[in-house]
Amino acid sequence: MKLSNKFGFAGKQRIAVFAAITLLPLSSVAASQLSADRDTEQVQRGEYLARAGNCMGCHTTRGGKPYAGGRELVTPFGKFVTPNITPDNETGIGHWNEEDFWQALHYGKGRDGSYLYPVFPYTEYTKVTRQDANAIFAYLRSLTPVAQTNPPHKITSPYDNQFLLFLWRTWYFKEGVYEPDNSKSEEWNRGNYLVQGLGHCNACHTPRNVWGASQDDKLAGGEIMGTYWYAPSLISHREAGMGEWSVDEIAKLLSTGVTDHAVTSGPMATIVRQSLQYLSKDDMHAVAVYLQSLGEKRGEEAPRKIPPMPERVSRYLALGEPVYVKHCQECHGKSGEGVPGTYPPLAGNRSVTMTSPLNTIRSVLYGGFSPATTGNSRPYGMPPFQHIIRDNEIAWVVSYIRNAWGNFGSLVSPEDVDSSRGNEF
Amino acid sequence: MKFTVFILLVMVSSLVNAQESASSSVPDTLEQRVKPCTICHGDEDRAGRDAYYPRIAGKPAGYLFNQLRNFRDGRRYYQAMAILLENLSDEYLLEIAHYFSSLKYPYPEPTMNTLSPEETQAVETLIHSGDPERDIPACSACHGKALMGVEPFIPSLLGLPHAYVAAQFGGWRNGGIMRGQTPDCMSEIARKMTQEEVNALAMWLPTQPVTGEPAEAEKLTPELAQRCHTILSGEGFTQ
Numbered sequence: 001m002k003l004s005n006k007f008g009f010a011g012k013q014r015i016a017v018f019a020a021i022t023l024l025p026l027s028s029v030a031a032s033q034l035s036a037d038r039d040t041e042q043v044q045r046g047e048y049l050a051r052a053g054n055c056m057g058c059h060t061t062r063g064g065k066p067y068a069g070g071r072e073l074v075t076p077f078g079k080f081v082t083p084n085i086t087p088d089n090e091t092g093i094g095h096w097n098e099e100d101f102w103q104a105l106h107y108g109k110g111r112d113g114s115y116l117y118p119v120f121p122y123t124e125y126t127k128v129t130r131q132d133a134n135a136i137f138a139y140l141r142s143l144t145p146v147a148q149t150n151p152p153h154k155i156t157s158p159y160d161n162q163f164l165l166f167l168w169r170t171w172y173f174k175e176g177v178y179e180p181d182n183s184k185s186e187e188w189n190r191g192n193y194l195v196q197g198l199g200h201c202n203a204c205h206t207p208r209n210v211w212g213a214s215q216d217d218k219l220a221g222g223e224i225m226g227t228y229w230y231a232p233s234l235i236s237h238r239e240a241g242m243g244e245w246s247v248d249e250i251a252k253l254l255s256t257g258v259t260d261h262a263v264t265s266g267p268m269a270t271i272v273r274q275s276l277q278y279l280s281k282d283d284m285h286a287v288a289v290y291l292q293s294l295g296e297k298r299g300e301e302a303p304r305k306i307p308p309m310p311e312r313v314s315r316y317l318a319l320g321e322p323v324y325v326k327h328c329q330e331c332h333g334k335s336g337e338g339v340p341g342t343y344p345p346l347a348g349n350r351s352v353t354m355t356s357p358l359n360t361i362r363s364v365l366y367g368g369f370s371p372a373t374t375g376n377s378r379p380y381g382m383p384p385f386q387h388i389i390r391d392n393e394i395a396w397v398v399s400y401i402r403n404a405w406g407n408f409g410s411l412v413s414p415e416d417v418d419s420s421r422g423n424e425f
Numbered sequence: 426m427k428f429t430v431f432i433l434l435v436m437v438s439s440l441v442n443a444q445e446s447a448s449s450s451v452p453d454t455l456e457q458r459v460k461p462c463t464i465c466h467g468d469e470d471r472a473g474r475d476a477y478y479p480r481i482a483g484k485p486a487g488y489l490f491n492q493l494r495n496f497r498d499g500r501r502y503y504q505a506m507a508i509l510l511e512n513l514s515d516e517y518l519l520e521i522a523h524y525f526s527s528l529k530y531p532y533p534e535p536t537m538n539t540l541s542p543e544e545t546q547a548v549e550t551l552i553h554s555g556d557p558e559r560d561i562p563a564c565s566a567c568h569g570k571a572l573m574g575v576e577p578f579i580p581s582l583l584g585l586p587h588a589y590v591a592a593q594f595g596g597w598r599n600g601g602i603m604r605g606q607t608p609d610c611m612s613e614i615a616r617k618m619t620q621e622e623v624n625a626l627a628m629w630l631p632t633q634p635v636t637g638e639p640a641e642a643e644k645l646t647p648e649l650a651q652r653c654h655t656i657l658s659g660e661g662f663t664q
Contacts, residue, residue, distance in 0.1 A: 371512035
């Protein structure tokens with residue numbers, strides 16, 4: 001009782017204090033366990049987000065160690081080499097902290113404060129929340145360090161000037177985390193966040209001006225810098241706008257790489273394999289909802305009138321028909337109808353008729369499989385024809401399929417075929 | 426009445442089924458899936474406009490699996506193959522490797538031996554004994570006594586045309602077949618051989634009839650297994 005008086009505790013309280021002191025070590029164990037769980041959870045979340053942003057796509061060379069960088073990105077401004085982002089102290093980001101990472105992702109600034117080149121899409125990543133950025137950083141920190149020194153960038157003068165980069169940023173870089181549009185659904189906002197932020201879709205699906213800047217966040221389509229592929233507009237119904245698709249079909253294409261009417265090819269097939277197939281069902285649905293809302297509807301627009309074909313043109317197209325019959329018809333069908341889910345139709349295929357014939361030419365030259373994904377693990381494919389038929393025959397057959405069965409597109413010359421060749425690695 | 430409706434429904438649904446199977450008449454087989462491969466790789470070796478397309482049928486599955494991954498990952502350099510395989514998984518490539526490995530096509534008839542008896546003697550020594558002085562192992566030490574390869578990673582040397590063997594040696598000597606995959610034992614061995622030896626080997630091998638079976642895996646000496654470990658390590662390979 002004396003004791004209790006001295007400290008002013010009543011009997012019951014004394015027991016409570018005693019219990020607290022005895023249990024303290026136990027509860028601190030529980031707390032550290034809790035924080036360890038939280039760490040693992042954050043790392044897992046970071047892994048998911050790193051995939052959603054496909055960091056690995058650029059920060060890994062063909063067949064190289066994941067995230068160890070070294071991939072060359074060719075642009076009109078020079079050749080950039082992606083850095084090693086494994087936590088190696090000498091060659092990677094071993095000395096970085098969360099704030100350094102945030103500076104890079106959100107502000108486009110290096111650890112030394114220098115401006116980063118927007119070939120690293122911080123123009124989009126700036127929309128990523130701090131919480132997501134921290135999770136990605138925690139994941140990168142959890143990787144096994146890889147000691148790999150990558151060659152330096154080879155930037156063409158005068159673009160190696162930081163002041164020019166400063167001007168570019170003043171003009172074209174809008175810093176700021178994504179702000180939800182409250183007039184839209186939560187799902188739509190999530191989709192917008194993923195497409196325009198972490199997913200950085202408009203790193204490819206946008207026209208770029210002479211300074212390499214994209215056109216805000218409009219996904220209006222454009223040639224992909226440093227590759228010989230055209231990333232179609234995600235707005236226009238003449239290209240890859242999905243305003244008239246169902247949300248489920250959009251989600252299916254992006255998560256499996258193939259639907260009854262469409263397949264992904266070229267760089268998009270790679271994105272599906274490396275990144276999109278791993279999106280959660282909810283996130284993929286959100287992306288599809290957002291993309292559907294972007295796509296314009298054909299609505300009441302009268303069908304495009306196909307002008308009468310001059311004799312010269314129909315003679316040229318007639319050259320393509322036997323090539324089609326011999327090499328393409330077996331899979332794509334007599335009337336270009338394809339086989340649903342296996343071989344895409346060519347009749348009414350926007351990828352075939354869109355203004356740029358580049359992707360169609362490349363598909364004929366190089367062939368390719370749809371990506372092997374969980375939803376389509378044993379894909380069918382198209383043979384490469386670059387060794388089988390000559391450039392003029394490819395020009396004929398591409399011109400033919402762009403204008404057969406109600407299709408309408410410009411003619412393609414053998415020179416177009418030749419200039420569509422490119423070495424990407 | 427109910428029964429008539431039922432029968433009608435069955436008829437309609439079977440019609441729908443018939444239509445579905447008519448519109449998707451593509452066989453659900455690997456043979457159909459690998460058409461992009463077989464347009465070039467047929468039942469025999471073939472020279473195309475820009476490249477040589479060896480027959481891949483009947484080669485050991487582990488060897489094919491490794492080559493498919495090497496092409497996809499840029500270690501064995503050929504752009505057309507790299508682009509074609511770009512988005513395929515290891516699991517699918519393994520299935521494709523097993524498929525081609527299981528194909529049995531007849532081998533070409535042996536060619537006439539036009540080498541002199543001395544040259545033939547020299548080649549046969551190289552094949553069966555190698556040249557220890559230059560650290561060249563016997564071909565048969567790795568490719569099997571019958572030169573029919575060793576399952577599952579080492580290919581046969583028989584049934585290959587002269588042009589293919591000569592081109593492969595050229596590739597190894599110039600470092601052109603495998604990039605960045607060191608140590609690559611065949612590059613190292615090919616560089617130790619003279620051009621005359623390579624020519625004679627490429628002439629002699631096609632003169633041999635294809636008989637016997639590939640040897641089993643455990644035949645390699647530890648020393649050679651170490652020397653060629655990159656070829657023998659087929660991570661992810663299963664029978």
